[in-house]
Amino acid sequence: MSAARIWQRFTPAERMARFVVFLVAGILIAWSLRTVEIIPEFLMDAPEQVADLFKRMWPVDFAYYERGVHAVLVETLHIATVGTILTLGIAIPVGIMAASNVCRVPVLNWLATFILVSSRSVNTLVWALLFVAVFGPGTLAGTVTIAVRSIGFVGKLFGEALEESASGPIEALRAAGAPWISVFLKGYWPQVSPAFWGIALFRWDINVRESSVIGLVGAGGIGMALDEALNLFHWDRVALILVCIFAVVVIAEVFVTHIRKRII
Amino acid sequence: MSAATVARPAPFAVNWWARLGYLLAVVYCVYAVSILDISWDRLLAGLDNGARFLGAMFPPEFKRWKLLIDNLLESMQIALISSLFGVLISLPVGLCASRNLMPDWLTWPARAFIAVCRSFHPVIFAILFVKAVGFGPLAGILTLIFASIGFVAKLFAEAIEEISLKPVEAARAAGAPFLSVLTFAVLPQVLNRFIGFSTYQVDSNLRNSTMIGIVGAGGIGGTLAAAFQRFDYSFVCAILLAIIALIMVSEYVAVRVKGVFQ
Incomplete structure (x- = not known):
């Protein structure tokens, strides 16, 4: 049955x-x-064009590194780092506002969510366009772009980490009459600081990638050199810049993975 | 009574290393800002500029909504097609990159390929593909396929590396051929996570497809860049609002889809 x-x-x-x-x-x-509008001739033609591209890129113009790439490469790293530090300063209060167990004012929660969502929804390159229009071309626009774009990411993850923290130590501190700032510094912060530094490092890694392209719209860094080389059809220099970006990104990732292992 | 004072460590000891770290960060910031020629005047001038800029942006102008919708639809098409192919290619690539199922000579090339896909920002791929296949959505699709492989294949490989090997052993012991091992012992363990990565990637491709047009790879980004160059800031505002709305809708859909497969 x-x-x-x-x-x-x-x-x-x-x-x-x-x-x-x-x-x-x-x-x-x-x-x-x-x-979707695809022109088949272009697709058929692609392998030839790619072969041509690589032929023009070879040999890579390594001699140009000293003259035209080193300075902007360092500038890129500075933009990424300063932008990340700036973000941390803004994302901590926004993250606190977003965490509903720390900040019990619904209006502030909403405001924080709005800030986080708008920061994340607009792409880095679009932010860069906006800030180049505001501040003029240069590193200032780039740094502000990186900072504003990262708030959403860092603030969201930091807020989530705060919401997941255990309430025991917080209740103990409150019962002992600790003021709000002490509750935060001694109750919440020790619980979330590993996560926070992990998030910050992770974002720095992403920012190194992003700061290498925002120069394409004029926001400073190695992207400006890339844009120039592309416009002048110096493909051997383009190849050099791509190699440099690749190397820096890989080194940054290895560095971050190494430190994360030690923190967490 | 006084003898009872026992030397005990301060409950909240001062962490001098951390303080040194903060100090170093501040010093670095001052140094870097001086190098990057960021000045207070420029910041103030910029804020002034920004106020005028915001004034020019509002109210947003939706008169050319037909162009806006057409371009948004093209961005969506780019995102969908590239997600499909990106995910389809990620399956074998991710499988080849998983070290617990595949031999070393296969995982290394696959991992190197994934690393290259991940290391370059989509915009850089977009530039190269615009040169290779000309302006238009095709360059955007190719770009986002590579971006998708970099993300989905990596996470898929990691998911496969975390599976329990017991069903695999059982299937092998029963004499199952390799393909059956994959479909009956590996796939059921990772399918849910794979769908999670894929929906996330659709979302991420949609975001990127609104941007790669800035370098000529199709979608709404091209219109946005053109509006910027014509100082048509009220239309810029309309485009930005449309992009944000599209992304919020897609985030909502992604959450619902993930809910269905939970």
């Missing part, structure tokens, strides 16, 4: 939901593939 029973992993509603998701995804992709 009971052998006739059929076991199913999901309820009909769940199966229906999954089916709908797949169906909608399929329809959207089919629509995209049918209507």
Whole structure:
């Protein structure tokens, strides 16, 4: 009798939901593939063009490093670092405002969420365009771009870390009559500081990548040199700059992974 | 009574190393700011400029909404197509990069490929592809395919490395061929996480597809850059609002989709 029973992993509603998701995804992709404007000649031509590109990039113009790349490379790292430090200063109060267990004023929670979402929704390059229009081309625009764009990321993760912290030490401090600042410094901060420094390092790693491209719209750093080399068709210099960016990004990632292991 | 005073460590000892670290950070900031020729005057002039800029942005102008919608749809198409191909390519690449299932000679090239995809910002790929295949959405699609591989394949490889090997051993002991081991012992353990990465990547591709147009790779970014160059700031504002709205909708959809597969 009971052998006739059929076991199913999901309820009909769940199966229906999954089916709908797949169906909608399929329809959207089919629509995209049918209507996107791709010129087939360009696609056919691509391998030749790529081969040509690499031929022009070779040999890499390493002699140019001393003259035109080293200074902007260092500038890129400075933009990323100063921008990250600036972000930390802003993201801590915003993160505190966003954490509903630390800041119990709903209006401030909403305000913080708004700041975090708008910072993250607008892409780095778009922020860079905005700040170049405001501050004029140069490193100032780049640093502010990096700082503003990172607030969303650091503030969100820091706020989440605060919300997950254990309430025991906080209650103990409150019961002993500690003022708000002491509760934060001795109750919350020791619990979240490893996470916080981890987030900061991670963001610095991302910022090194991003600060290497914001120069394309005039916000300082190695991107400006890349833009110039591209416009002048100096492909051997483009290759050198790409190699430099690659090296710096890899070194930054190795550095961050190494330190994170020691912190956490 | 006085004999009872026991030397005990201060409950909140001062961490001199941390203080030294903060001091160094401040010194570094001063040094870097002096190098980067960031000056107070310039900042103030910029704030003044910024106020005028905001004044020019509002109210946003939606008169050219047809152009706006067309470009947003193109951005969406770029994001969807590149996510599809990026995820499809990430499956084998991620599998090849997982060290617990594959031999060393296969994982190293796969890992190197993923590292290259990850190291370069999408904009740099976009520039190279615009040179290779010309202006338009095709360059954007190729760009985001590479960006997707860098992210999804890496996380997928890590997910595979964390699986329990017991079902794999069982399947192998029962004499299952390699493909069956994958479909019945590996895939069920990682499928949920893979769908999570994929929905995240669709979201991230959508964000990036609104940006790569700035260097000519299709989508709304091109219109945005053009509006900037014409100082048409009220249209810039309209475009930015549209992008933010699109991204908020996509975040909401991503959360719902993840809820379905939980």
